[in-house]
Amino acid sequence: MQYLRALLLTLLLCWLQLAAAAPARAPLLADFNHKAWGAEEDVPMDVMKFAQTADGWLWIATSNGLWRFDGARFERVSSVYGHPLKSELLMGINTTADGALIVGYLMDGISVFRPASVQSFTDRDGLPSSMLYHIEPAANGAMWVATRGGAAYLPPGGTRFQALGADAGLPALPHQTYQVLLARDGAQWIATADGVFFRRAGARRFQPAWPRAKLWGLAEAPDGTLWGADQARHYYRIATTAPADPAARPQPAFDGRGICFDRRGNMWVAHDDALERKLSLDGHDASQFLTVQNGLSGTIPGAMFEDREGNLWVGTSTGVDRIRAHRFRTAFPGHAFEQPQLLPAPDGSVWLGGVDIDLSRLDAPAKVQTVAPLRFDAAAWDSAGGLWFANKQGLHRRAADGTVSSQPLPYALRDRAAQAIQPLPDGAVWISYFSGDLYKVAGGQWIRNGGLAGLPDAMTTVFATGADQAIWVGHANGTVTLLSPDGVRILQTLGKPQGLNVGTVYAIYRHGADMWIGGEQGLFVYRQGRFSRLTGQHGERFRSIADIALLANGDLWLNGSDGVYHIAATELAGWLAGRRAEVDFERFGFQDGIRGRPIGFFPSLAQGPDGTLWIATANGVTYVDPARLARNPLPPPVLVRGVDADGRHYPLTPGHGAALALPAGSREMAVAFTALSLSIPERVRFRYRLLGLTDQWQEVKGRREAFYTNLAPGDYRFEVSAANEDGVWATHPATLDIRVAPTFMQTPWFYALLCAAVAACAYGIYLARIRLVTRQLKERFVGRMAERARIARALHDTLLQSAQALILSFQSSARTHAPGTPERERIERTLDLAEKLLAEGRDQIMDLRATAAPDEVVMALKQFGKEHTDNGKRAFSAHVSGKPVRLRPGICEEVYAIGREALYNAARHAEARNIWLELRYRSRHLTLTVRDDGRGIDADVLRDGQRDGHWGLVGMRERAAAIGAQLTITSTPGKGTTVAMVIAARNAYLSD
Numbered sequence: 001m002q003y004l005r006a007l008l009l010t011l012l013l014c015w016l017q018l019a020a021a022a023p024a025r026a027p028l029l030a031d032f033n034h035k036a037w038g039a040e041e042d043v044p045m046d047v048m049k050f051a052q053t054a055d056g057w058l059w060i061a062t063s064n065g066l067w068r069f070d071g072a073r074f075e076r077v078s079s080v081y082g083h084p085l086k087s088e089l090l091m092g093i094n095t096t097a098d099g100a101l102i103v104g105y106l107m108d109g110i111s112v113f114r115p116a117s118v119q120s121f122t123d124r125d126g127l128p129s130s131m132l133y134h135i136e137p138a139a140n141g142a143m144w145v146a147t148r149g150g151a152a153y154l155p156p157g158g159t160r161f162q163a164l165g166a167d168a169g170l171p172a173l174p175h176q177t178y179q180v181l182l183a184r185d186g187a188q189w190i191a192t193a194d195g196v197f198f199r200r201a202g203a204r205r206f207q208p209a210w211p212r213a214k215l216w217g218l219a220e221a222p223d224g225t226l227w228g229a230d231q232a233r234h235y236y237r238i239a240t241t242a243p244a245d246p247a248a249r250p251q252p253a254f255d256g257r258g259i260c261f262d263r264r265g266n267m268w269v270a271h272d273d274a275l276e277r278k279l280s281l282d283g284h285d286a287s288q289f290l291t292v293q294n295g296l297s298g299t300i301p302g303a304m305f306e307d308r309e310g311n312l313w314v315g316t317s318t319g320v321d322r323i324r325a326h327r328f329r330t331a332f333p334g335h336a337f338e339q340p341q342l343l344p345a346p347d348g349s350v351w352l353g354g355v356d357i358d359l360s361r362l363d364a365p366a367k368v369q370t371v372a373p374l375r376f377d378a379a380a381w382d383s384a385g386g387l388w389f390a391n392k393q394g395l396h397r398r399a400a401d402g403t404v405s406s407q408p409l410p411y412a413l414r415d416r417a418a419q420a421i422q423p424l425p426d427g428a429v430w431i432s433y434f435s436g437d438l439y440k441v442a443g444g445q446w447i448r449n450g451g452l453a454g455l456p457d458a459m460t461t462v463f464a465t466g467a468d469q470a471i472w473v474g475h476a477n478g479t480v481t482l483l484s485p486d487g488v489r490i491l492q493t494l495g496k497p498q499g500l501n502v503g504t505v506y507a508i509y510r511h512g513a514d515m516w517i518g519g520e521q522g523l524f525v526y527r528q529g530r531f532s533r534l535t536g537q538h539g540e541r542f543r544s545i546a547d548i549a550l551l552a553n554g555d556l557w558l559n560g561s562d563g564v565y566h567i568a569a570t571e572l573a574g575w576l577a578g579r580r581a582e583v584d585f586e587r588f589g590f591q592d593g594i595r596g597r598p599i600g601f602f603p604s605l606a607q608g609p610d611g612t613l614w615i616a617t618a619n620g621v622t623y624v625d626p627a628r629l630a631r632n633p634l635p636p637p638v639l640v641r642g643v644d645a646d647g648r649h650y651p652l653t654p655g656h657g658a659a660l661a662l663p664a665g666s667r668e669m670a671v672a673f674t675a676l677s678l679s680i681p682e683r684v685r686f687r688y689r690l691l692g693l694t695d696q697w698q699e700v701k702g703r704r705e706a707f708y709t710n711l712a713p714g715d716y717r718f719e720v721s722a723a724n725e726d727g728v729w730a731t732h733p734a735t736l737d738i739r740v741a742p743t744f745m746q747t748p749w750f751y752a753l754l755c756a757a758v759a760a761c762a763y764g765i766y767l768a769r770i771r772l773v774t775r776q777l778k779e780r781f782v783g784r785m786a787e788r789a790r791i792a793r794a795l796h797d798t799l800l801q802s803a804q805a806l807i808l809s810f811q812s813s814a815r816t817h818a819p820g821t822p823e824r825e826r827i828e829r830t831l832d833l834a835e836k837l838l839a840e841g842r843d844q845i846m847d848l849r850a851t852a853a854p855d856e857v858v859m860a861l862k863q864f865g866k867e868h869t870d871n872g873k874r875a876f877s878a879h880v881s882g883k884p885v886r887l888r889p890g891i892c893e894e895v896y897a898i899g900r901e902a903l904y905n906a907a908r909h910a911e912a913r914n915i916w917l918e919l920r921y922r923s924r925h926l927t928l929t930v931r932d933d934g935r936g937i938d939a940d941v942l943r944d945g946q947r948d949g950h951w952g953l954v955g956m957r958e959r960a961a962a963i964g965a966q967l968t969i970t971s972t973p974g975k976g977t978t979v980a981m982v983i984a985a986r987n988a989y990l991s992d
Helices: 002-021 569-576 748-815 822-849 856-867 889-909 939-944 952-962
Strands: 032-037 047-052 058-062 065-069 074-077 090-095 101-105 110-114 117-121 132-137 143-147 150-154 162-164 177-182 188-192 195-199 216-220 226-229 234-238 258-261 267-270 274-278 288-291 304-306 312-315 320-325 341-344 350-354 357-364 367-372 378-381 387-391 394-398 404-407 418-423 429-433 438-442 445-448 460-465 471-475 480-483 490-494 505-511 514-519 522-527 530-533 545-550 556-560 563-567 586-588 605-607 613-617 620-624 638-645 648-651 660-662 669-675 685-691 698-701 705-708 714-723 734-740 875-881 914-921 925-932 966-972 976-984
Touching: 047 304, 047 312, 058 090, 058 312, 065 090, 090 132, 101 132, 132 177, 143 188, 150 177, 177 216, 188 216, 216 258, 226 258, 258 304, 267 312, 341 378, 341 605, 341 613, 350 613, 378 418, 387 418, 418 460, 429 460, 460 505, 471 505, 471 514, 514 545, 522 545, 545 605, 556 605, 556 613, 638 660, 638 714, 638 734, 669 685, 669 714, 669 734, 685 705, 748 822, 856 875, 856 889, 856 914, 889 914, 889 925, 889 952, 889 976, 952 966, 952 976
Parallel strands: 047 090, 505 545, 660 734, 875 914
Antiparallel strands: 032 320, 047 058, 058 065, 065 074, 090 101, 101 110, 110 117, 132 143, 143 150, 143 177, 150 162, 177 188, 188 195, 216 226, 226 234, 258 267, 267 274, 274 288, 304 312, 312 320, 341 350, 350 357, 357 367, 378 387, 387 394, 394 404, 418 429, 429 438, 438 445, 460 471, 471 480, 480 490, 505 514, 514 522, 522 530, 545 556, 556 563, 563 586, 605 613, 613 620, 638 648, 638 669, 669 705, 685 698, 685 714, 714 734, 914 925, 925 976, 966 976
16 A cells, blocks of 8 residues: 555656646747737638738738738738739748749749739740749849749749759759758758758759658758758758768658748747747747737647748638837746836846735846845835835835834824825934825834824825935825925925826936826926926827836936836937927837826836836836837838729729829729738828928828819829828828829800900990990980970070060060161160070070980071071071981080081171082081182182181180091182081080
8 A cells, every 4th residue: 555655656757747747838928919810800711821012011822812901901812013813722821032023823834024014934945844833033133943743943034934943953854842942051951852962052953852851841940950840840960971870760850731931039839729939949948839829810820930020920711910020128038017017226127026026126137136035015215225115014124134113003194005105314204194194203203294294195106316306296186295304394295286187196317307197197307497398200298197207328218107208318318408399209008018007106117237128017027228219210111002083993003103093083992002011000100291282291100191172274293292100201102193184164265254254244234234234324315305495495495585586575675776876876785695605595495405316406596597697688598418316415416516606607608699508427527618609708808717806716616626626717709708617526416
């Protein structure tokens, strides 16, 4: 029985030893960022190969077609650069030295795609078989292929493959060839069904390698070791010579379905259900595994590829995975701490502790040592190098020599968590609690509020020491109290009146004479009696800053709820000097390896003596060397993918060249663009503009499309640029010329016609208005003329008729006296005055009636002629030819005056028997003629133009000249006189 018990105990111990010796599957994600795209998304599955072209596209060959990826979206394609694929049954892809994409088909050979051309090869071009297994481009532009029928080689610039068979030292054609590998030392390795063969640089023939077995999945390690796997998925080291012992059998080093070495030297091994990062071959270092259970996109990981940015891509049966090394490393992988606190010591060292962490010293990432099994809620160093710490058991001090002294807690503080501690030079200490209690502990006495009146009732969250040794006390109500160095007086309370609008105070940090305050609402610096808020570009407020660190080089680091911020020294100096209102910054978080967010109030940021920056969060501790922070130096290639305009899509291909012509009337447009940065595409920043619409750049983050509405016809140029996660901008923006054709209604001809139509309408309205006004004026004028005619008739029928009767009566009386008698002469002088009075009366009546009607001047002259010939022996006749036309008002008076003077002279002085009046209305002129058959005018009077003392002829000429008329007077002694006036129609007639 004892023997059986001993045997069982021995077996148990052996099992425990074996279990301890077996490496545990440590989590891979502690050191790497992982992103998986699985079956629930539209992504490639059963990935066979990856490749990346010079333009940045990640190409993915699958069993059901070709895909491409820009960092944001997977896209299945049936063409490359606008050239169609020969088949969607693919076997592999790769890229040439100049960045062209090589596509190998299952049965259709090879196609080499470039933006401007495509070149295809089949068995007619020298391929041993059109069934392709592997493509291996060389740096010199040559291309090697492995096919079902053997290996072949295409010289640089060649057009025909050269098959490699027995004459090259390989098995005779045809023979199955699985893979070609071009080693870094120039050697060429070929895996065939008869084993692996190699040819050193410069050699002519291949030689068999060892082990002599069917191997594939060849991969070269950073140290030059070549690995290959057999059908049982055992991996072997491949050597150029066999062991000296002929009986030696090859021993597999490890198992796997595929391996890949990245540029950092990591060895990645694919298994049926996991991806392994193998840290050692002897098992001393436990490997790290990524499985379906912790996020792998699927089982059967196969194709592995490292892109130009250092990301590892893995294809599984149901998706695609990306693995990228973290910038920030995890200090304690596999451990989750509740409240880790970083404690910078006076000597520059950094210590770590908390409620569930033993006190540790962090001298360097590789030199983390546990110092003492001390746990605490809050801790702080004093000037003598002692560490004060508080927990639920009491208040303690660990001296520099490691001894610990303790003070019991008052009964009221038992089981309460301490918040912050501030040692004083005299050995006393301030301590605050989450409950809001604040005490000063001196000489074993716990004094509430230190015996000071005027301290805020709000919880004290943090302590710090200023440059003048004053104690800065932060509170949850957003104020800061300054105490004297001995803690016995309140010096000042700072808050909103001094510009501090921080919310709950989380951190107080001294740098020189400046005091930095971090809290809920941001970050402030106190200088010269005032606070100033630090603001980042794009309105960044730096919310909930839990800790602050200003490094020796002037860089500012912040630990906040939105991540860890880095502000370069030049940016900070410019802001402090008032040269800029905002600072540029970097923000790091989960994508960079920082897990979780800091817990407010606890110290969580510190730089060690070796330069390492330590960061504590609620999930653990990470670290980074700021001087060696990993960067992505590659500017992202940028391209315009396509345009959507008014419901129609316009795809673009590289080198499209000509401007994109949109249909006439296009008003809305969306331009799709992308940047081929694959590491952290979520942080890619874009800026774009549409020249012709605006010269201003618009910056966006995340969105990869620009929208425009209400576009006018014309020529535009769209420009877009991008920056990667580290702010490295593309060397050249992508451009697209766009032409929006106008509709007829948007052409200059239409606008000219529209203007003409508007002008015509305006002119028509103007004419209508003129006609209306003219009609109204005419109506008003006709009314006035009718009134004047009525007055004229009244004067004529009353006053002038009576005056005429008087004149006739006086003439009868004058004839009763002998000529020459004084009585007759007196009567004749009176008659002359009466006739002048009668003429003036007629003139006034004529003025009233002149423009009343077209024939008014004719009637007036007829009336005047009759009145001056009725009582004599003269005959008078008047004739009108043409249709009478209304005369202009001024013209009418002058024509009447000229005709009246001519009639008067003929009646009074010509001694004529007949007097003729004629008015001729013609389209081009108006003619007035007065003739008589009297004695005529003396030749001297005609020559001089007047008779002494008489001004009738002079008056007629002046009136004619005034209206632009031509007046002629002809006379023959004894035969009569003719007075003729001619005036142009445009000057005489009144237009309707």
